[in-house]
Amino acid sequence: MTKDTARKSPLSKRGIRTRQALVDAARVIFERDGYLDARLSDITAEAKCATGTFYTYFLDKSEIFAAVMEATKNEMLHPGMEHVDGVEDPAAIIESSNRAYLERYRSNAKLMQLLEQVSSIDPQVRELRRARGWVFVERNARGIKDLQDRGLADPDVDPVMASRVLSGMVSRLAFATFVLKDGGDFEQLVYTASRLWCNALRIEHQLTMPQAVEKSDG
Amino acid sequence: MTKDTARKSPLSKRGIRTRQALVDAARVIFERDGYLDARLSDITAEAKCATGTFYTYFLDKSEIFAAVMEATKNEMLHPGMEHVDGVEDPAAIIESSNRAYLERYRSNAKLMQLLEQVSSIDPQVRELRRARGWVFVERNARGIKDLQDRGLADPDVDPVMASRVLSGMVSRLAFATFVLKDGGDFEQLVYTASRLWCNALRIEHQLTMPQAVEKSDG
Amino acid sequence: MTKDTARKSPLSKRGIRTRQALVDAARVIFERDGYLDARLSDITAEAKCATGTFYTYFLDKSEIFAAVMEATKNEMLHPGMEHVDGVEDPAAIIESSNRAYLERYRSNAKLMQLLEQVSSIDPQVRELRRARGWVFVERNARGIKDLQDRGLADPDVDPVMASRVLSGMVSRLAFATFVLKDGGDFEQLVYTASRLWCNALRIEHQLTMPQAVEKSDG
Amino acid sequence: MTKDTARKSPLSKRGIRTRQALVDAARVIFERDGYLDARLSDITAEAKCATGTFYTYFLDKSEIFAAVMEATKNEMLHPGMEHVDGVEDPAAIIESSNRAYLERYRSNAKLMQLLEQVSSIDPQVRELRRARGWVFVERNARGIKDLQDRGLADPDVDPVMASRVLSGMVSRLAFATFVLKDGGDFEQLVYTASRLWCNALRIEHQLTMPQAVEKSDG
C-alpha cells in the first residue's frame, strides 16, 4: 500500500530529485487550487519539468496525491490521549495532547482541507484515511481502558466507542475552526475540548478556564 | 434563501411538474453518482426531458443542487438537545434527541455524504451549511446556558463553545458510522453519545448501557 | 451487429444528414490517409462540423469505420460463380462473374486496400470480413456441387474446399493487381482466371485467349 | 537489401550481441503485440538493455522490423513448383512443394500475419514483399513454360500470369487457413490445392483424395 504506488522506483539521484520536485510541486498546487482544479500541467510547470516527466513517476493525479499524503503523513496527526497509561495526571496529558493536535491542525489546515476534499471524492483515499484513523481510535481506547481499570474513568462506557466519539469530537472541532473558520480563541478551544473530554470520561481534573476571554464569538 | 434559487418562477402547471421532475431526478443521480460525476444529461434523461429543458429552470449544476438541498432540507437535521429548557430530565431529552438525529442520519446517509462532498468542493455550499449549523449550535447553547443557570450543568464552560464541541461530536460520529461505515450497535451508539454528552456537561443522568452488547466491536 | 454499432440512432432529419456527412467524410479521409493516419478532426473538418459532433454518432474511429463498411458493403463483392445451377454453359457464367468481380474490385481498389489494412489491424473487422467471405464460399460450393452432380465438374474435390481455394485465387489476384499494382492486361486477367478456374474443376469450356496481347508484363 | 538496414556495422563482439538481442526481442514483441502496438521500450526491456541503446543500432521501428524480416527470411517462403524441369512427375513435385509451403506457413503463421500487417501499413515493406514475390512468380513461370513446351501443360495460358494466379491461390489459402483460422484438414488442403493446380494447367496426375476425410468441414 506504500511501495507499488509509484510507477517506477527512481534509481538514479537525478530521478529521486525529479520525483521529489513533482511531489513538492503537487502539494503547492493542490493547496492552492484544490484537488479538482489542479492541472497536471500546473504541477509539472511548478516542478519545472516537461508534462511527460510526470508519467515517469505517476500514473495519474490520484497517484501523485497519494505520494503527497505519504510525504506529509507526519503532519497529519490524529487527536489522542497518548501516554496516559500509568501517569499521575491524565487530564494534563489530555490537555497537552489536544493542544498539540490543534496546533498541528492549525498549521496544516490547507492540507487537512485537501484531505477532506479528496476523501469526499475518492473512495480509496477515504478508506485509507479511515484505516489510519482507527489506529488512533484503538490507541486511545487502550488509554481509556487503562484509566477505567485504575478506577480513574467512567467504567460504564465501552472504551472503543468512547474513543471514537471523543476523537471525532476533537477532529471535528479542529475542522470547523481551522477549515470552516468558525473562529474562537485558541486557548479557549483547548480548554473546552479538554474539559469536556475529561468530564465525559469522569476523569478528575483541575482544568480552569483561560482568563480574559469573552464568553463567546461568532 | 429561496428566491433566487430558481431561474424563473414557473407559473404554468406543466412548468411546475417539469421543474419538480428535474429536482427529483437530480437527487437520484446525485445520490447514485455523486455530485462530480453526475452529468446534466443524466439528470434530464432521468427526468425524461430534453437536455435543453434543464436551462429553462436552472443555470447550472450548482443551482439544481441547491434546489435539491432546499427540497430535502427537512431531512437534513443537526444534532441537538431540543427543548431542555425547564424540563425535568435533561438527560432523557438529550438521549432522545441523539437517537432521533442518528436515526435521521442513518436514513439519509447518501444525502449527507453528498452534502459533505459538495461542501468540500463548493465554498458557497460550505458557507450555507456552516450558517445553518450555527442556528443549531446557538439553540443548543441556549439550552446549555439554561441548565447552567439552573445549576444543572458545569458552569465552567462557555455554552457556545461547548455546544459547538458537542454538536460536532455527534455529527462526526454519525458521519463516521453511516457514511464511512465504521459500524457499531445502534443503541450502543446512542447510549455512548448521550452519556458522554451528559458527563461532559456534568448533567446528572441515569443512562445505562444497553444490555447484551459486548464491550467493543469492529 | 448492425444496429447497436451506432451510439444513437439519430431521429431527426438533421441528425440523419449530419451522420451521413460524417460517414461520407470518413470514407474520403480513410481512402486518402489510410485508417491509421486518419484523424477524427480531419473527418469532422471534412464533414464541416465540430469535433464534438463526432461523438454524438460514434464512439471512436473503429465505429465510424464500421459505418463506412456498412455503407459500402454493396461495393465489396466476393468472387463467385453464381447461378451456374442448371445452366447450359457454366464457363460463360464463370467468366462473366470473374469479369464483374474484377471490374468492381478495380473501381473500389482504395476501399479494398483500406479493408485489407483494417483487417490486419482490428480483429473484429478481420472476423466480420471472414464471416462475410464464408457466405460466398458456401454459395460457390453449392454451384460446384451442382456441376459435380450433373457430371460437369471434377467429382474428386470437396466442393467447399475447392470453393475456398478458387475464391481465394481470384480475390488474391485482384488484390495483387489493383492494390499492389502488379499490372497486367485486364482481359488477359479475366481470361486466365476463368480458364484456370474451369480447368481446375475440369469444366468444359471454349475460352480463348484475348488477341493482341503480349505474353507478359511487369 | 542488406547494407543500409543496419545503422552502423557493429564491430565489437559486445555490439553484435546487443544488436542480436534487440532483433530477437523485437520478433518476440512484434509477434506478441503486432507491429503497431509494439513499443520500442518493450523491445529494449525484452532485450534487457536501455531504451537509448536501441538507437545505437536502429533508426526507428521500421528499421528493426526490416532487420527482423532479414533475420527470418528463410522462414518466409513463397508457394511454388520447384525443380519441375525435366523431371518425370510434375504432379508429385507440385504436391510436395505445396505441402512444404503449407507446412512452413503453418509453423510461421504469426510471422506471416505480422508481415501481412506491416505490408498493409508500410509501403516500403509492401514493395519489398511484392518484389520478393515476383522472383518466385517468375521461377514458377519458367517451370510452367517448360511443361508447356514439352506438351505437358495447357499451352493456352500465359505462363507468367498463370504463375501469378496459382501462387496467389496457394498463399491466399495458407493465409485464410493459418492466420484467419478457417480450418480444414491439412492433407485435404494439400490435396485440393495440388489437384486444382494440376487441373488448372491440365497437367496429368494421379492425385487421389486422402482417405477417411468427410466431404467438407467448417
Add this chain to the structure above:
DNA sequence: TATGAATGAGAATTCATTCAT
C-alpha cells in the same frame, strides 16, 4: 557503447451550454 531520465508534440475525448426548430 550503454544508460535511463527528460522531453514535448500531438490526438482523443468530455460535457456544459447554446440555439434553431
Add this chain to the structure above:
DNA sequence: AATGAATGAATTCTCATTCAT
C-alpha cells in the same frame, strides 16, 4: 415550454527520440 443536435474549449496521456552521464 420543450426539444436535442451542434458546439468547441480544455486537459490528459503516450511514446519515439534525445542527450548528459
